[in-house]
Amino acid sequence: MNRTLRSLDTVMFGDCIGLMNRLDAASIDFVLTDPPYITRYRDRSGRRVANDDNDAWLDPAFAEIFRLLKPDSFCLSFYGWNQAERFIAAWRAAGFWLAGHFVFAKKYASSVRFARYQHEQAYLLAKGDPGRPSVPISDVIAFPYSGNRLHPTQKPVEALEPIIGAFCPPGGVVLDPFAGSGSTLIAARDTARRFIGIELEPGHYVTASERLANVSHHRQPD
Secondary structure: OOOHOOOOOOOEEEEEEHHOOOOOOEEEEEEEEOOOOOOOOOOOOOOOOOOOOOOOOOHHHHHHHHEEEEEEEEEEEEEOOOHHHHHHHHHHOOOOOOEEEEEEEEOOOOOOOOOEEEEEEEEEEEEEOOOOOOOOOEEEOOOOOOOOOOOOOOOOHHHHHHHHHHHOOOOOEEEEEEOOOOHHHHHHOOOOOOOEEEEOOOHHHHHHHHHHHOOOOOOOOO
């Protein structure tokens, strides 16, 4: 049986590189992921993000993502702006080309240093020559505050849904190998897509699993 089919609509626990290696090549329609930013992030309560202190995972993870994606498809990856060169080098080494850039605008500042930092950012990465969306979406998307209750960098489901709607075909499979609290997976379910999540941290794996078990097919407050 197809190994990817056996993993549909689940969260897998463990290291994403090894677990992605078990999935079938060219079996994923779209990847939407929020990997560590390589910034040694610590939130106000002291919470950290696993592997945010090194980039050893970066090249092999995106090489696997590229292998798993179907021909002529997309990956959208958040990234740390002050580590942009490292991310871009890894994406290009995997075989991706840069197809677009998205800004997620916040009404609040996540930190203040040389400026009030009020956005997140992500690159749209292309494998092959994918077609254009029938209705292109704006590259500036509102980013409601999730409260970060379930994860120190919890992404709001509402900001992820239009991305999935634009770049994953209806009924397609969305992969998030850095699933965190599961926001990508809930957004996939709410937009009538299948999904596979992978999470390394035991607590976040449980959170994502519980959210998926409790959420209905209609979006709930994030």
